[in-house]
Amino acid sequence: MxxxxxxxxxxxxxxxxxxxxxxxxxxxxxxxxxxxxxxxxxxxxxxxxxxxxxxxxxxxxxTEKGKKEALSIIRRHRLAELFLVKVMELGWEEVHDIAEQLEHVDSKRFYSRMDEMLNFPKFDPHGEPIPDSNGKIYTQKRTALSDLVEGLTATIAAVGEDEKSFLDHLNAKGLQIGDTVTLKKRELFDGSVTLQHKSKKEILLTHQVAERIWVE
Amino acid sequence: MxxxxxxxxxxxxxxxxxxxxxxxxxxxxxxxxxxxxxxxxxxxxxxxxxxxxxxxxxxxxxTEKGKKEALSIIRRHRLAELFLVKVMELGWEEVHDIAEQLEHVDSKRFYSRMDEMLNFPKFDPHGEPIPDSNGKIYTQKRTALSDLVEGLTATIAAVGEDEKSFLDHLNAKGLQIGDTVTLKKRELFDGSVTLQHKSKKEILLTHQVAERIWVE
DNA sequence: TTAAAAAGTTAGACTATTCTAACAAATTAA
DNA sequence: TTAATTTGTTAGAATAGTCTAACTTTTTAA
Structure with a gap:
């Protein structure tokens, strides 16, 4: 241990x-x-x-042993994050620090119940893959908001960044996981995008931000 | 800290x-x-x-400071136990060890969400009172199964014992929190009791066991 | 291609937590 | 009320994890 x-x-x-x-x-x-x-x-x-x-x-x-252990820790962290967001309805920007602690809980049952309750998820709320209990990772193609075609509508699925400042930024802009947005315009000059939000508001994001948001 | x-x-x-x-x-x-x-x-x-x-x-x-800290830890432990049983549907005999770890998680939000989700409970699954966030404890009168009047029917509300061996014993007997039982007979000789269980089975418990089970 | 910068290492020290061995105080029992 | 027992304390050592100071290797750049 x-x-x-x-x-x-x-x-x-x-x-x-x-x-x-x-x-x-x-x-x-x-x-x-x-x-x-x-x-x-x-x-x-x-x-x-x-x-x-x-x-x-x-x-x-x-080593192989080390990788196995790393994947197990990462699995626990990401399951915990998803659990905190989906089941406990905590904000995606506040779950990281808690998951950082929960990942060290030593109990197979605790994690297998989370896994069941979340219906064996493959990705965490940040869009990162959750290794299964054997350490296997499923990868998928992800579309960044910055790559969305002008005029198309999509749902925010995850973000590719754990930094609190980033998550706070999105919060301040009024964006949440699950929100539906339409890409009104992409500026060729700096890659920034203007979104039409369900709240009717228009939201402007820089390229730096938009490329860290994944949509479906 | x-x-x-x-x-x-x-x-x-x-x-x-x-x-x-x-x-x-x-x-x-x-x-x-x-x-x-x-x-x-x-x-x-x-x-x-x-x-x-x-x-x-x-x-x-x-000291007063020490008591305050103790109550805060106990609150976290008992909230965690109840959460594990009620929300995560883990067995009451397996939650103690996990709660032992969760009680050290440092996050007000984590516990206040548990509290909300459980609707601000006053007692844990073992019938022990949960201190509120100010350290206040509500007490109640509890009836032990060993004190139940012959012929009466009651519901198992909690157990007054954390020992795994005790909880395993109840499991083996087929008893769960929430089960309804009728007290068929109490032996004057040794205080052991015979129960009629919802499963139609008759269950015999020694006094030592029955006095650690609380009913309503 | 040598000298400065960056990266890595050793040695020695410190805190938290625990242990064993040895001794001291308090309690209990004859 | 003294001797045995139980309880508590000190002293000294060990491990995990971290630090600073003082090198040593490697890398980079003039």
Whole structure:
């Protein structure tokens, strides 16, 4: 069994390694808000536990065992987020911090009940895939709001960003998951889009924001 | 803020002190499965934090601050248990261990939503009162199954025992919260009772068991 | 291609939590 | 009321996780 701290390291290593496969001590230290020597000694520990492959001055890689554990933690996090939004009706911008704690709860039953209650979901409220209990991930094609054809109407399905400031921004604009919007106009100049919202209001989003919103 | 460990100490001190008001190092050590010197040094720590009043060779008492914290933890635990049973439909015998973990989640919103969803309950599935967010406890008169008049029918409302072995025992007997039973016979000799269960089966319970089941 | 910058490592220290061994105080029982 | 038992305390050590200070390697850039 891993400690809560170890789980957080594993999760971060997985997240950082998605792109490159290898993670550096400095990256991990920054992500976890921890100094490099602390990361260094934790890597030695995780290496003896066969969770990471680690050679001095080389990068950090999760072993198969480590990946499995990472996927299990991510599954718990994303199930928890979806549960908090769908069942407990909390705002999508406030569930991240709670899920961060719930993901460490040690109880298969707790998570399998969530899974059942949510009807075995494949994606969390941010549009991220939820690994199944074997660690398998289903991927899908997602359309960003910034790619929607002018004049078309779509439903906001998820957002691709966990940052509170981003979620607060959407809230302030009056956008919610499930809202139906029509793309009135896309500016060629800067890629910003004007939406017609169900509330009758027109909403202007920059490209930077629109590309992080997924629609169906 | 208290650490998870400190919260567990505070909760146990509160539980043990309910009867006598004072708790001894040895009791606490046994309850927490920890050696006496460890308890001793934690008491010193909690004393500097003004959570307990502690004088060497005297007992341990929670301060007002400590009581407040204990009630807050107990509230979270009991809300979580009720939530797990009522909303997530987990068995009453399996929720204790999960609630033990959920009680440490730091999020007012999480608990206030549970409270709302459960319609501001006053008692948990074991019949224990749930303190409100100010730490206030509502008490009620409870009738034990062992005190029910022969021939009367009642509904199982709660049980006064958290032990897994006890809850497993009831499960094995086929008894669930909400079941309606009729007291057919009480043996004067040993106080054991024979019940007529809705399932048509007759169930025999010892006095020791029947006095820990509350009915309405 | 060498010198500055960035990244990584070691050594040593600190806090939280726990333990064992040894001793001290309080309680109980003969 | 003293001796045995129970309870409580101190001292010292261990582990997990983190830090700062002081290097060492690698990388980057002049």
């Amino acid at each position: 891993d400690s809560l701290t170890e789980e957080n390291y594993i999760k971060s290593i997985y997240a950082l390694s998605l792109a490159t496969g290898e993670v550096f001590v400095s990256e991990l230290a920054k992500k976890l808000n921890i100094k490099q020597p602390s990361v260094n000694s934790m890597m030695k520990r995780l290496a003896t536990k066969k969770v990471v492959a680690y050679a001095p001055y080389k990068g950090i890689r999760l | 208290d650490s998870l460990t400190e919260e567990n100490y505070i909760k146990s001190i509160y539980a043990l002190s309910l009867a006598t008001g004072e708790v001894f190092v040895s009791e606490l050590a046994k309850k927490l499965n920890i050696k006496q010197p460890s308890v001793n040094s934690m008491m010193k720590r909690l004393a500097t934090k003004k959570v307990v009043a502690y004088a060497p060779y005297k007992g341990i008492r929670l």
